[in-house]
Amino acid sequence: xxxxxxxxxxxxxxxxxxxxxxxxxxxxxxxxxxxxxxxxxxxxxxxxxxxxxxxxxxxxxxxxxxxxxxxxxxxxxxxxxxxxxxxxxxxxxxxxxxxxxxxxxxxxxxxxxxxxxxxxxxxxxxxxxxxxxxxxxxxxxxxxxxxxxxxxxxxxxxxxxxxxxxxxxxxxxxxxxxxxxxxxxxxxxxxxxxxxxxxxxxxxxxxxxxxxxxxxxxxxxxxxxxxxxxxxxxxxxxxxxxxxxxxxxxxxxxxxxxxxxxxxxxxxxxxxxxxxxxxx
Amino acid sequence: xxxxxxxxxxxxxxxxxxxxxxxxxxxxxxxxxxxxxxxxxxxxxxxxxxxxxxxxxxxxxxxxxxx
Numbered sequence: 483x484x485x486x487x488x489x490x491x492x493x494x495x496x497x498x499x500x501x502x503x504x505x506x507x508x509x510x511x512x513x514x515x516x517x518x519x520x521x522x523x524x525x526x527x528x529x530x531x532x533x534x535x536x537x538x539x540x541x542x543x544x545x546x547x548x549x550x551x552x553x554x555x556x557x558x559x560x561x562x563x564x565x566x567x568x569x570x571x572x573x574x575x576x577x578x579x580x581x582x583x584x585x586x587x588x589x590x591x592x593x594x595x596x597x598x599x600x601x602x603x604x605x606x607x608x609x610x611x612x613x614x615x616x617x618x619x620x621x622x623x624x625x626x627x628x629x630x631x632x633x634x635x636x637x638x639x640x641x642x643x644x645x646x647x648x649x650x651x652x653x654x655x656x657x658x659x660x661x662x663x664x665x666x667x668x669x670x671x672x673x674x675x676x677x678x679x680x681x682x683x684x685x686x687x688x689x690x691x692x693x694x695x696x697x698x699x700x701x702x703x704x705x706x707x708x709x710x711x712x713x714x715x716x717x718x719x720x721x722x723x724x725x726x727x728x729x730x731x732x733x734x735x736x737x738x739x740x741x742x743x744x745x746x747x748x749x750x751x752x753x754x755x756x757x758x759x760x761x762x
Numbered sequence: 763x764x765x766x767x768x769x770x771x772x773x774x775x776x777x778x779x780x781x782x783x784x785x786x787x788x789x790x791x792x793x794x795x796x797x798x799x800x801x802x803x804x805x806x807x808x809x810x811x812x813x814x815x816x817x818x819x820x821x822x823x824x825x826x827x828x829x
């Protein structure tokens with residue numbers, strides 16, 4: 483699994499770079515090279531690093547290890563074809579990371595980011611629609627079972643589109659520069675990451691990279707099925723570019739609007755799923 | 763944290779990560795055990811490698827409190 487982990491880090495950083503590049507091109511800017519996030523991580527890892535005087539050292543440093551650790555575990559769950567309940571449990575743990583990173587240094591900007599991560603809990607609600615929809619239609623929550631089901635019955639993307647849209651919203655809410663990225667809005671500097679610099683920021687970047695890779699990979703496995711390496715990469719890239727497009731053309735919402743839009747979206751999706759259940 | 767502690771921790775994490783990977787490859791331990799060891803020690807190894815040269819050069823500072 484070590485090889486897959488290293489691939490996930492490199493590919494994840496590359497995906498984040500492509501995300502920035504696509505947003506820039508859509509907005510008519512040249513944008514950074516697609517390997518910029520890899521260079522960023524390398525640059526941060528050689529920066530002078532210390533712990534701020536007002537920080538809780540254990541939380542300030544430990545939470546970075548947690549950020550990388552939980553997404554390493556998520557990668558294993560996806561590779562092993564484990565339960566999507568564990569995967570989504572880890573997704574919810576990421577909220578704890580955002581909160582911990584924000585509260586540990588003692589800076590008000592980071593603290594605001596941490597608090598916003600709590601009020602943006604509505605971004606997790608679509609997960610329930612995903613879990614409920616998938617379980618009703620397939621009778622299992624194991625990724626390996628879902629892959630086998632799709633090999634026999636075709637992609638779930640077509641049969642339970644609202645669940646796929648719900649998971650798409652979940653991934654969108656965790657993308658940088660997205661309409662729901664209120665935890666790192668510029669009016670609070672860099673949000674919860676404001677005071678994590680140098681090696682600490684590089685660690686968060688690595689966690690982010692694994693997270694991006696895992697979420698894109700999981701979406702393809704859960705809603706499209708098992709693909710060959712090239713097709714898998716193409717599918718993940720297509721998914722990423724569509725997310726980047728939305729991020730590029732939509733403004734970052736205010737915290738209130740972000741929560742409202744997500745709540746309205748999930749209500750519509752739940753009704754849609756209900757209709758599918760009644761019909762099916 | 764003192765530099766020698768970070769370096770010792772990094773070397774220990776490196777040994778565990780490589781050992782877990784190799785043991786998993788030859789079947790000495792299960793994939794779940796390999797993953798569990800990587801979940802704990804991969805972050806330590808990453809942070810340790812990056813802190814190897816940079817730790818302890820700067821003094822503690824107050825965080826950015828605004829203008």
